[in-house]
Amino acid sequence: MELKSTVDRRRGTAAMDGRERGASLFLKKLKKSWQLYVLMSLPFLYLIVFKYVPMYGAQIAFKNFVVTKGIWGSDWVGLKHFERFVTSYDFMRILRNTLVLSFYNLVASFPFPILLALGLNYLRSTSYRKAVQLVTYAPHFISIVVVVGIIKELLDPRIGIVNKIIGFLGFEPINFMGEINLFSSIYVWSDVWQHAGFNCIIFIAALASIDPALHEAAVVDGASKLRRVWHIDLPGIMPMAVILLILNTGHILDVGFEKVLLLQNPINLKASEIIDTYVYKVGLTAQVANYSYSTAIGLFKSIINLILLLTVNKLAQKTRQASLW
Amino acid sequence: MNLSLRHESWTDKLFTLANGVFITLLFLSVLYPILYIISASFSDSQAVVSGEVWLWPVRPSLEGYTAVFEYNQVWTGFRNSFIYTSLGTAINVAVTVLAAYPLSRRDFFGKNVFMILFMFTTMFTGGLIPNYLLVRELGMLDTVWSMVLPTALTVWNVIITRTYFQMSIPHELLEAAQLDGCNDFQFFWKIVIRLSGPILAVITLYYAAANWNQYFNAMIYLKTQDMYPLQLVLKDILVQNDVDVAMLSGDPLDAARREALKTLLKYSLIVISTVPLMVVYPFIQKYLVKGVMIGSLKG
Numbered sequence: 001m002e003l004k005s006t007v008d009r010r011r012g013t014a015a016m017d018g019r020e021r022g023a024s025l026f027l028k029k030l031k032k033s034w035q036l037y038v039l040m041s042l043p044f045l046y047l048i049v050f051k052y053v054p055m056y057g058a059q060i061a062f063k064n065f066v067v068t069k070g071i072w073g074s075d076w077v078g079l080k081h082f083e084r085f086v087t088s089y090d091f092m093r094i095l096r097n098t099l100v101l102s103f104y105n106l107v108a109s110f111p112f113p114i115l116l117a118l119g120l121n122y123l124r125s126t127s128y129r130k131a132v133q134l135v136t137y138a139p140h141f142i143s144i145v146v147v148v149g150i151i152k153e154l155l156d157p158r159i160g161i162v163n164k165i166i167g168f169l170g171f172e173p174i175n176f177m178g179e180i181n182l183f184s185s186i187y188v189w190s191d192v193w194q195h196a197g198f199n200c201i202i203f204i205a206a207l208a209s210i211d212p213a214l215h216e217a218a219v220v221d222g223a224s225k226l227r228r229v230w231h232i233d234l235p236g237i238m239p240m241a242v243i244l245l246i247l248n249t250g251h252i253l254d255v256g257f258e259k260v261l262l263l264q265n266p267i268n269l270k271a272s273e274i275i276d277t278y279v280y281k282v283g284l285t286a287q288v289a290n291y292s293y294s295t296a297i298g299l300f301k302s303i304i305n306l307i308l309l310l311t312v313n314k315l316a317q318k319t320r321q322a323s324l325w
Numbered sequence: 326m327n328l329s330l331r332h333e334s335w336t337d338k339l340f341t342l343a344n345g346v347f348i349t350l351l352f353l354s355v356l357y358p359i360l361y362i363i364s365a366s367f368s369d370s371q372a373v374v375s376g377e378v379w380l381w382p383v384r385p386s387l388e389g390y391t392a393v394f395e396y397n398q399v400w401t402g403f404r405n406s407f408i409y410t411s412l413g414t415a416i417n418v419a420v421t422v423l424a425a426y427p428l429s430r431r432d433f434f435g436k437n438v439f440m441i442l443f444m445f446t447t448m449f450t451g452g453l454i455p456n457y458l459l460v461r462e463l464g465m466l467d468t469v470w471s472m473v474l475p476t477a478l479t480v481w482n483v484i485i486t487r488t489y490f491q492m493s494i495p496h497e498l499l500e501a502a503q504l505d506g507c508n509d510f511q512f513f514w515k516i517v518i519r520l521s522g523p524i525l526a527v528i529t530l531y532y533a534a535a536n537w538n539q540y541f542n543a544m545i546y547l548k549t550q551d552m553y554p555l556q557l558v559l560k561d562i563l564v565q566n567d568v569d570v571a572m573l574s575g576d577p578l579d580a581a582r583r584e585a586l587k588t589l590l591k592y593s594l595i596v597i598s599t600v601p602l603m604v605v606y607p608f609i610q611k612y613l614v615k616g617v618m619i620g621s622l623k624g
Binding site for chain 2: 029030032033035036037038039040042043044046047049050051052053054055056057058060071112115116119120122123124131132133134135136137138139141142143144145146148149150152153154159161164193196197198201202205206224225226240258261262276279280283284291294295298299302303305306309310
């Protein structure tokens, strides 16, 4: 009995010591890094104020936000706004538009950077390669506003060069911006035009990291260039391509909404209204701005996005492990 | 590539030819719109609207550029964009480096917690309205701060900067400096910053391009026209087709000529607004590429 209690007591003190030691070790570690915390303080403050405070503010999605009552003081209404959105007349159309635009973009923009990288890799003339790279990367840095301006000018039904060419070939001019079915193609192919060059950089890097001995051996064995592309280059860049593809599916609801917003007009609205532009309109440009409803729609998207991203990241990790060897 | 110079089979020759054609097609389809816009901007306004311009300027004139020069809003926009971009980028780079260095130190206690805090914001955000309410609550609506503070840092840039530090500043260097009595502040200021030229170039460019091209925040946060950045002015003219005709010179009664000048003004504006980036771009291209490479390491 007595013995046991002594042991207990000893154990107790040992545990206490451990905890104390743990606590002091914790403080010591904190102290050792204190200057690093000072460096981190400004970015940390930014993160809290401009990223985490809005997350706290997102609770108005579950409330009837009234400016005078503030975020915390407004009344809870549960899932009312979410229900309203999901059952609204616009819901299916907006979701469909978002997904169509996103998948179309994902599929159309996938092969071009890879093909461009492979092609550049087999160009004989270095100076031509440099010129192609310089020009194809450049549009990436043109602003969205200017790109949309370019699209509108070039596709103009009356004076745009595209319709001049169509007319020159003997066809009727097409009113591109006034054709509801063409909206997604305009969005997607202008995106390919703008970003395919820059997006091929990563594949050029992947190609450069392929062991040259593989190519030498293949040449000795009499493999043609096409065969080398197929059996050496493509397998070499596939892991990167697969990972990028997987990661991009995690952003399937994030269509480049700043561009969509600029491309919208009353005619194509039926095909061009996506979740993000809808959030903007409901929340900031509507006659009666509805903050709570808009926030709920945004949150709906954010939550689906988060789930997708986490799933997809898991998948990417698995692929990466599998593709390392 | 010496390999390919030896005797070539006909299939390889065919491949090389097909490849050359393919790349040239892609090259031209990217190049042609750019070339056309530049040529159009230097042409006569009538030549542009009547479709005489195909590749090279027709009846070269500076009409469009004169119109742009007389368009006051454009110059206010340029000035504002310049202010927002330089101030914004300075803040961006400072905050990013301050965040990236501690995260690059393996002995930084709590590193993983901070990392999770950063990464989480890339996966989940409060959304448009909560951000807007915050900026309004902070009294930053319609001030220069609304242009530079809400976007003070991009997690992606923090990650590439951190990766660069991890690769280029060995832990042994820190240990050696610590033996000499160097503390973290001194090491950061005297060694890390001095060694980080290339990565500073990369993130400065990324941030500057993003700040210069940004229009959405300006659209929702700014009300005063005189504070509009260039992109917002461009949006009115290029996208909304909202040209202040009073700014255009020439006979105000000649409607057809004015319409033509309006079109030409747009082409010239596209060129002028993109020139600042395009002039520096060829010199900085290698840094941009470097940024992508570093990013792919830990992507």
